[in-house]
Amino acid sequence: MFRKILVAIDGSEPANRALEEAFDEAGSRDTEVHVVYVVESGLFSSLPMDNTLEIIYSVLQKEGEDILESARKKADAAGVSLTTHLRQGHAGSQIVSLAEELGIDLILLGSHGKSGVDRLLLGSVTDYVVRNSPITTMVVRS
Numbered sequence: 001m002f003r004k005i006l007v008a009i010d011g012s013e014p015a016n017r018a019l020e021e022a023f024d025e026a027g028s029r030d031t032e033v034h035v036v037y038v039v040e041s042g043l044f045s046s047l048p049m050d051n052t053l054e055i056i057y058s059v060l061q062k063e064g065e066d067i068l069e070s071a072r073k074k075a076d077a078a079g080v081s082l083t084t085h086l087r088q089g090h091a092g093s094q095i096v097s098l099a100e101e102l103g104i105d106l107i108l109l110g111s112h113g114k115s116g117v118d119r120l121l122l123g124s125v126t127d128y129v130v131r132n133s134p135i136t137t138m139v140v141r142s
Contacts, residue, residue: 002105002136004032008095008125011067014110018140019071022108023078034083035071036098037064038091061086092128099135107137 007022009015022033039060068084075082087094099107109126130137 002031004034004102004104005106005108006034006036006095006099006102006104007071007108008091008110008129009035009037009067009071010110011063011070012110014140016110018108018110018138019074021138021140023075023080025106025108026080032083033075033080034085034098034102034104035068036085036087036095037067038094039064039086039088040091041088061088090128091125092132095125095129096133096135099133104135107133107135109137109139111139111141 002025005022005025007015007019009019019035022035025031026033039057041057064086068086072082072084085098087098095107095109098104107129109129111126126139130139
């Protein structure tokens, strides 16, 4: 049914469940699975860039690369072809934008990510995507 699936991942358990759901959905069909990790550079946009912020950004980017590599290994083990994307900016808008660029049929998201504050609601990124994406979006609960 779905030919192209995009999964937003951040290393959290709900994101890992969304990735597993994508692998199940892809099954043995000819479905493209894409994963995206977004470095939230918007958090720093109003601050002057100095060495400390460059180091923080570098750490966040490395974390994203590691999480994407882990997803690649899981996909290989599941026998699923996977394309990874590392973006920067506001996570919700980057997910929606990438999904539109790639012609995605289904976006899969965890119910909430890493932030404890976000757990008070559905999750700020998940909520943003659900409210703003014209693409079918599935929220996977852990």
